[in-house]
Amino acid sequence: MSKVLIIGAGGVGQVVTHKCAQRRDIFSEITLASRTKSKCDAIAAQLGGDINTAQVDADNVPELVTLIRQLQPKLVINVALPYQDLHIMDACLETGVDYLDTANYEPLDTAKFEYSWQWAYQERFKEKGLMALLGSGFDPGVTNVYTALAAKKYLDVVEELDIIDANAGSHGQPFATNFNPEINIREVTATCRHWEDGRFVESPALSTKRVFDFPEGIGPMNCFRLYHEEMESLVKHIPTIKKAQFWMTFSDNYLKHLEVLQNVGMTRIDAVEFGGQKIVPIQFLKALLPDPGSLGPLTKGKTCIGVIARGTKDGQRRQVYIYNICDHEACYKEVQSQAISYTTGVPAVVGAIMMLTKQWHAPGVFNMEQFDPELFLDVLGPMGLPTVVVDGGTWPEL
Numbered sequence: 001m002s003k004v005l006i007i008g009a010g011g012v013g014q015v016v017t018h019k020c021a022q023r024r025d026i027f028s029e030i031t032l033a034s035r036t037k038s039k040c041d042a043i044a045a046q047l048g049g050d051i052n053t054a055q056v057d058a059d060n061v062p063e064l065v066t067l068i069r070q071l072q073p074k075l076v077i078n079v080a081l082p083y084q085d086l087h088i089m090d091a092c093l094e095t096g097v098d099y100l101d102t103a104n105y106e107p108l109d110t111a112k113f114e115y116s117w118q119w120a121y122q123e124r125f126k127e128k129g130l131m132a133l134l135g136s137g138f139d140p141g142v143t144n145v146y147t148a149l150a151a152k153k154y155l156d157v158v159e160e161l162d163i164i165d166a167n168a169g170s171h172g173q174p175f176a177t178n179f180n181p182e183i184n185i186r187e188v189t190a191t192c193r194h195w196e197d198g199r200f201v202e203s204p205a206l207s208t209k210r211v212f213d214f215p216e217g218i219g220p221m222n223c224f225r226l227y228h229e230e231m232e233s234l235v236k237h238i239p240t241i242k243k244a245q246f247w248m249t250f251s252d253n254y255l256k257h258l259e260v261l262q263n264v265g266m267t268r269i270d271a272v273e274f275g276g277q278k279i280v281p282i283q284f285l286k287a288l289l290p291d292p293g294s295l296g297p298l299t300k301g302k303t304c305i306g307v308i309a310r311g312t313k314d315g316q317r318r319q320v321y322i323y324n325i326c327d328h329e330a331c332y333k334e335v336q337s338q339a340i341s342y343t344t345g346v347p348a349v350v351g352a353i354m355m356l357t358k359q360w361h362a363p364g365v366f367n368m369e370q371f372d373p374e375l376f377l378d379v380l381g382p383m384g385l386p387t388v389v390v391d392g393g394t395w396p397e398l
């Protein structure tokens with residue numbers, strides 16, 4: 001029975017709060033804090049008010065420290081934005097509380113995703129006997145756990161990895177993103193990197209396309225190669241991986257809008273002068289686009305996110321495809337959010353359960369593949385995200 005502090009009342013924060021509230025055996029007291037308290041109160045109201053709410057600016061470490069000291073949680077679940085990661089980690093260190101997030105730190109003025117900033121906290125967390133679990137969403141998160149499962153159970157040596165994220169759902173809007181638009185567009189428009197023969201190889205954003213035939217009735221969809229943060233930790237912790245690529249599906253309509261927005265400068269992350277004040281175009285664009293939370297009741301269809309791991313087993317070449325299928329409408333029925341927020345929020349709560357029950361616990365800063373994958377997956381399925389394993393299939397090389 002533990003007190004938990006959730007920071008961030010967006011799409012993912014809503015799912016995390018609902019799911020923690022379903023497990024009162026673990027989360028005896030839940031506080032949801034965010035920059036805009038009314039958003040926390042709206043989520044608390046969905047749950048009959050049985051949740052504490054608070055206002056906090058997570059970029060202000062003294063403010064965070066005051067709140068954490070007042071609440072004395074066992075764990076802080078950070079589902080604000082990646083810009084806040086280091087501030088929240090600093091506050092956890094100062095107050096002696098464990099930390100969990102779903103996305104790696106990114107500086108506000110550079111679209112640069114890497115773990116170096118957070119891995120640099122390793123010694124400080126260790127010295128204080130505290131744990132930080134990084135990237136406990138779906139991708140990163142469950143994709144790391146699936147890779148660890150392939151390495152533990154299905155392959156003796158993992159050599160190649162294709163992480164494939166399909167959103168086969170549709171919200172009927174001309175252009176909208178399924179999670180924070182600023183973070184989503186920064187990720188998609190960043191230079192692509194994939195791992196090959198011991199180094200990251202760069203290619204222009206969205207320049208490599210494949211068609212992949214997704215299972216369970218989804219069928220063939222266009223996938224584009226992107227850089228994604230889990231590749232950095234996976235190739236470090238599973239050094240036999242020679243090649244790792246990340247693929248995401250995008251509709252022609254999404255890509256058409258994105259291209260125009262890029263061409264006219266609306267995805268720029270630097271400040272421009274307008275009407276006597278400075279504005280950052282991508283932040284202005286975020287204000288114009290539909291709030292991802294509003295897509296919940298509109299989105300129909302499924303997501304399919306998983307990992308194809310290739311390598312050897314008993315000296316023979318072998319591959320395994322491990323994935324989850326999630327249905328947007330079923331998610332909305334359960335927690336009033338679409339599947340993108342759901343597939344991120346549920347693994348965050350399962351990561352929290354792993355830490356609070358000490359099934360995954362050690363001092364230091366960790367990525368998901370460093371712990372026993374089966375313990376995590378045993379809880380993830382019953383919490384709403386079952387795992388499908390197709391061992392020994394024949395998927396084409398991507």
Ligand code: NDP
Nearest residue numbers: 008009010011012035036058080103137138139140179180
């Ligand atoms: P949203 O934009 O919907 O929500 C973010 C929330 O954080 C908002 O409530 C926002 O407040 C709050 N926030 C922002 N800045 C601060 C601050 N300085 N202090 C306090 N609160 C703040 O984002 P999502 O819910 O879609 O995403 C949440 C996180 O999940 C992101 O880090 C995202 O990258 C990650 N993610 C991870 C995935 C994975 O699979 N690993 C997939 C999808 C998302 P306000 O309402 O006032 O703006």
